[in-house]
Amino acid sequence: MSEMDDLFAVAARELQTMARTPAMIALSGAFTLTIVAVAAAGSGARGGFVPLVLDLLPFVELLLPLLAFALCYRVILADRDHGEIDVLRTFGVSRLAYVGGIYLGRGLTLVTVVGVSLVAAGVTVLVLSPPAPTFLALNTAADSPLAFVRFGVLAVLFALTTAAIALAISAAARTTRQALAVAIGLLVVFVVGIDATAIAGVLSGTFGLETAPALLALSPNGAFRTLVFSLAVDSGSSASPLLALVGLFAWLGGSLLLAVATAWDR
Structure with missing residues (x-):
């Protein structure tokens, strides 16, 4: 079997495990x-997609890491x-195929759960939001489903x-x-932790206000929040989304490299 075959075999095993674990x-x-x-309970769904994003943001920021950590x-x-x-190694499965397969299988499970949840949440806007008055000229660009799609991608x-x-x-x-x-x-x-450190540092004068976005980008949660306000909600935040993107991808890539390096002893 090739390395890609090994990777997909491990991924299939993980998907089966997820489907069979109550x-x-x-x-x-x-x-x-x-x-x-x-x-459904908040006021966001009745106000449009952007208010819904603002309602969901703190819950997604807290609950998504909990779900991902529980899965992995x-x-x-x-x-x-x-x-x-030890059994997989006797069949010549490499570290990269093993870790990649696990990440693919568990990642697909996680993405499916997130996708289904957010699609269901988005439907509440269509069901609960009142019809727009026909006698008012409304700026629909300020509240577009695209904002919610961008939130989902992030x-x-x-x-x-x-x-x-x-x-x-x-x-x-090891335990x-x-x-x-x-x-x-x-x-x-x-x-x-990182949010509190950034706030305390700015209030004490240890850090300048302009350094706060860089500090927040050190945390996946802070980087995600910055990206939502910069790219999905368009709140006029002065923080650059590039730094937050670099922070997220650094955590993602660095973590996978660490997992490959430490999956088993040489």
């Missing part, structure tokens, strides 16, 4: 229901503990980035307790 199905369902409930933080560690890595990129980070944790950790501790620690840093 806990993962329950987590995916809970995520979808939460996103749809937030969309133990997968390589479990294969190592159960001896499956959410997928954010999901794949956090999945790569979780995969790196799974590869580098479940170690993997869980690192995962929880990183989630805390991503969600509140």
Whole structure:
């Protein structure tokens, strides 16, 4: 078998595992229901696609890393503990094919859940928003479905980035307790740590206000938020989306390289 065949075989195994694991199905369902409930209960769906994005942003920023970490933080560690890595190595499966296959399978699962959730949330705008008054000249460009599509694309990129980070944790950790501790620690840093550091630094004068976007780009969450406000909502933010994009891709690429390097000992 070629390396690509090995990669797709591992990916197929992961997709089957996800489809047969009740806990993962329950987590995916809970995520979808939460996103749809937030969309239906909030005022955003009744105001249009841009208000819906603003309603969903904090929940997606918090819940997506939790879902990605739950899907990926133990997968390589479990294969190592159960001896499956040793079996795959006897068949000549390379590190790259193994890690790539896991990332492809788990990533497809994650993207499917995110996509279904956001499509269902977007439908609430069509169902709940009142019809536009015909006697008013409205600027429809300010609230276009394209804004929600851009938000969805950025959410997928954010999901794949956090999945790569979780995969790196799974590869580098040697015990479940170690993997869980690192995962929880990183989630805390991503969600509140870097934001709090940036705010405290600006308020104390340690950092200038112009350096805040660069500090936020250090966190996948901060980079995702910056991209949403810059590209999806068009809030007039002065932050450059390029720095946030570089930050997200650096986390994604660096995490996958770490996972490949640490998947097993030489």
